[in-house]
Amino acid sequence: MPRLTRWFLRAALIHLILALLLGWLLGLGRIVELPPVLAAASPVYFHLFMLGGVAQFIIGVAWWMFPPLSKERPRGNETLAWAVFFLLNGGLILRAICEPWVAVDPQPIARWGLLLSALTLVAAGWIFVGLLWPRVKGR
Amino acid sequence: MPPLSRYMIRMALGHLALGFLIGGLMLAHKAFPYAPWVMRLLPWHIHALFIGWTVQLAFGVAYWIFPRFALERPGDPRGRAGWAWASFGLLNAGVLSAGLAGAAGWGIGLALGAGLEALGVLAFAIHLWPRVRPAILQ
Numbered sequence: 001m002p003r004l005t006r007w008f009l010r011a012a013l014i015h016l017i018l019a020l021l022l023g024w025l026l027g028l029g030r031i032v033e034l035p036p037v038l039a040a041a042s043p044v045y046f047h048l049f050m051l052g053g054v055a056q057f058i059i060g061v062a063w064w065m066f067p068p069l070s071k072e073r074p075r076g077n078e079t080l081a082w083a084v085f086f087l088l089n090g091g092l093i094l095r096a097i098c099e100p101w102v103a104v105d106p107q108p109i110a111r112w113g114l115l116l117s118a119l120t121l122v123a124a125g126w127i128f129v130g131l132l133w134p135r136v137k138g139r
Numbered sequence: 140m141p142p143l144s145r146y147m148i149r150m151a152l153g154h155l156a157l158g159f160l161i162g163g164l165m166l167a168h169k170a171f172p173y174a175p176w177v178m179r180l181l182p183w184h185i186h187a188l189f190i191g192w193t194v195q196l197a198f199g200v201a202y203w204i205f206p207r208f209a210l211e212r213p214g215d216p217r218g219r220a221g222w223a224w225a226s227f228g229l230l231n232a233g234v235l236s237a238g239l240a241g242a243a244g245w246g247i248g249l250a251l252g253a254g255l256e257a258l259g260v261l262a263f264a265i266h267l268w269p270r271v272r273p274a275i276l277q
Contacts, residue, residue, distance in 0.1 A: 125159030
């Protein structure tokens with residue numbers, strides 16, 4: 001298993017754990033009153049789970065298992081693939097901080113942080129698509 | 140990788156790119172409200188990423204790597220391929236219908252799209268069911 005895949009999979013497992021912890025806290029909101037910043041975090045819960053956990057797990061395994069491009073560069077541009085890792089995880093962390101923050105107290109720094117997270121996440125997704133596309137082939 | 144897997148995985152990557160773009164537009168709107176209509180794309184975002192990307196990628200890979208009927212049916216090693224092709228059409232038609240109808244605020248179209256997606260999953264289950272078995276190596 002390549003080193004980058006190990007990083008994707010470990011980060012995915014951490015996101016899954018964090019998502020389920022946050023989901024548990026949000027569930028507590030049915031019996032106790034949560035701080036407003038936590039009550040505003042349900043989009044963060046969904047995205048930690050589906051993007052940080054499930055999609056990142058798929059991305060890591062696809063990078064490892066999809067048909068190789070060539071003998072010299074079996075998986076394509078590794079630098080760009082590391083960029084996907086950092087953009088995806090950095091964008092998610094930034095989003096997890098800024099999205100509830102904007103919901104309860106829309107300071108300019110939180111708004112700019114949220115916009116930056118949107119840009120980094122879109123960049124991560126599009127770069128990954130560009131990397132995997134040529135590896136979807138017959139042999 | 141067989142042709143249907145290639146089509147399914149490429150469509151899944153297309154839905155991923157579109158779903159991420161829509162998600163980015165909605166997140167940017169939360170940061171600096173600039174176009175309220177962007178939030179109407181939420182059903183498209185959800186259907187593209189849950190069904191178009193996650194489910195379709197899993198189906199494309201399953202069609203490729205699950206055990207085949209190479210000995211029993213050499214001419215039709217994956218068996219009942221028509222159901223898998225039907226699933227490909229239904230899933231993508233469903234995501235497109237649900238996304239467009241959701242953006243237009245047309246509830247019936249959204250329900251129709253979700254129905255097509257459900258039929259797509261059913262068709263793939265019919266295809267894959269007999270392939271969920273131990274691999275025969277000789």
